[in-house]
Amino acid sequence: MNATGVATQQNQATFHPSREMPSRQQLTALLFFAISVPLLIPLAWFIPGAIAWIISAVLTWRTGDNPFRRRMGVLLGCVLLLATAPITTDTSDRGFLVLGGYFLAVVALPAIILGRTDPGVIRFQLWPKKFRWLDIFYVAISIPLAWAVIKFYWYVNPFMPQQWWLPEVEDIKETWRLFIGINCVGIWDELFFVNTVYGVLRSIFPFKIANAAQGVVYTSVLFDMAFIGIGPIVVYIFAWTQGSMFEESENLLYVLIVHLIVDYFLFQAIAGAYYPGFSFGFH
Numbered sequence: 146m147n148a149t150g151v152a153t154q155q156n157q158a159t160f161h162p163s164r165e166m167p168s169r170q171q172l173t174a175l176l177f178f179a180i181s182v183p184l185l186i187p188l189a190w191f192i193p194g195a196i197a198w199i200i201s202a203v204l205t206w207r208t209g210d211n212p213f214r215r216r217m218g219v220l221l222g223c224v225l226l227l228a229t230a231p232i233t234t235d236t237s238d239r240g241f242l243v244l245g246g247y248f249l250a251v252v253a254l255p256a257i258i259l260g261r262t263d264p265g266v267i268r269f270q271l272w273p274k275k276f277r278w279l280d281i282f283y284v285a286i287s288i289p290l291a292w293a294v295i296k297f298y299w300y301v302n303p304f305m306p307q308q309w310w311l312p313e314v315e316d317i318k319e320t321w322r323l324f325i326g327i328n329c330v331g332i333w334d335e336l337f338f339v340n341t342v343y344g345v346l347r348s349i350f351p352f353k354i355a356n357a358a359q360g361v362v363y364t365s366v367l368f369d370m371a372f373i374g375i376g377p378i379v380v381y382i383f384a385w386t387q388g389s390m391f392e393e394s395e396n397l398l399y400v401l402i403v404h405l406i407v408d409y410f411l412f413q414a415i416a417g418a419y420y421p422g423f424s425f426g427f428h
Contacts, residue, residue, distance in 0.1 A: 162347050162392075167354070171213060174204035175350065178221065179361045185228040187369035198224065215262055216345045223251040223342075224362075232369045234309045236322045248333045255341050266348045267341055273396040280399045283390055284406075291407040294379060295414050302374030306418030309371065315420045324412050330370070331408040335387065335400045338363040343388045352392055360384035383407070 167175075178201040184194030198221065205217040230247035233240065256267045273280065299305055309327075312319055342362050346355035363384035364377050372380050387400050394400075416423045 162352070165351075167350055168208070170204055170208050171210070171349070172354075174201050174208070174217060175346075175354070175358055177201035177204065178217065178224070179358050182224055182362050183365040183368075185224060186232070186365045189228075191228075194228070212263060213349050216259065216266065216349055219255045219258055220342060220345055223255065223337075226251050227366060232366060234326070234371050236310070236319070236326045241326065245329075248330075248337070252333065252336050252341060255345065259345070263348070267344050269336075269340065270396045271398055273394055273398055277394065280390070280394050284399055284402050287403045287406050291410045295407075295410045298375065298379055299414055299418070302376075305371075305374060306415050308373065309415045311416065311419040313419075315423070320416060323415065327408050327412050327415075328405060331404045332401060334363070334367070335397060335404055338366075338384065339387055339391050339400055340397060343391060347392070356385055356388040356392070359388055363387075 177197045181194050181197035181201060184190045184197060188194070201217070202221055205214055205221070208214065226247055231240075231243055233244070235244070256269075259266050309323060311323060338359055343355055343359040346358050349355075350358070360381045364381045367380045368377050387403065390403070391397070391400050413423075
C-alpha cells in the first residue's frame with residue numbers, strides 16, 4: 146500500500162464532520178428522506194411515503210458518491226424497519242421484546258455495517274474528552290426546564306397521561322415496568338436519533354442541515370409512540386437541543402443525563418395523573 150492509501154485509511158478511522166455545502170442532488174435526496182419519515186412511520190400513509198422513500202433512494206444512488214450512498218442507504222433502511230415496527234407504549238413482556246428487537250436492530254446494524262466501511266462515522270463516545278462548564282450548565286438548567294415543559298404540555302393537552310397505561314389501582318410492579326420502559330426508550334432515543342442518525346447525517350451534511358433532519362426522525366418516531374397534541378413542537382425543539390449539545394460536547398454522557406432527567410419528570414407526571422399524590426419512591 147502506498148503512502149496515499151495509508152493516509153486515507155487513517156483519515157477514515159477518525160470522524161470528520163462535513164463542512165462542505167452538499168450538492169443540490171444530495172439536498173433533494175435528504176429532503177425526500179425527511180418527507181418519507183413522517184409519512185411512513187407515524188402517519189402510515191404508505192403509498193406517498195413509499196414514493197418519497199424511493200425518490201430519496203434513487204437520488205442517493207445517482208449521486209455517484211459511494212460514502213454518501215452507503216450512509217444514506219443505511220438510514221433509509223432504518224426508516225423501513227421502523228415503519229414496520231409496532232411503536233407503542235406497551236410495557237408487557239411481548240411488547241418489550243418485539244419493539245426492543247426493532248430498536249436494537251436500528252442501532253446495531255448501522256454500527257456494524259458502517260463500522261466496517263466507514264469507521265468513525267458512528268461513535269459510541271460516552272465520556273467527554275474535555276470538561277466544559279457549559280455542558281454542566283446545560284444539564285443543570287434541564288432540571289427546571291423539564292419540569293416546566295412537562296407541566297405546560299400536560300396543561301395544554303390534559304389527555305396525555307392516557308397515552309401510557311397503568312392500572313386503576315396503584316400497582317408497584319406495573320409502575321416499575323413503566324419507569325424502566327420509559328428510561329430504556331430514553332436511552333435508545335439518544336443512541337439512535339443522536340448517535341446514529343445525527344452522527345451519520347453530520348458526516349455528509351453541515352451541522353444545521355443534519356440537525357434539522359435528525360429532528361424530523363426524532364419527532365416522527367416519538368409522535369407515533371405517544372407524544373401527540375403539541376408533542377411534535379416540544380419534541381422537535383428538544384431534539385434540536387440534544388443534537389446541538391452532542392455537536393459541541395462530542396459525547397453521549399450529557400445528552401443521556403439530560404434525557405433521563407426529562408424521563409424522570411415524564412414518569413412522575415404520568416403516575417401522578419393516575420394516582421393523585423403519587424411520589425416515586427421505594428415503598
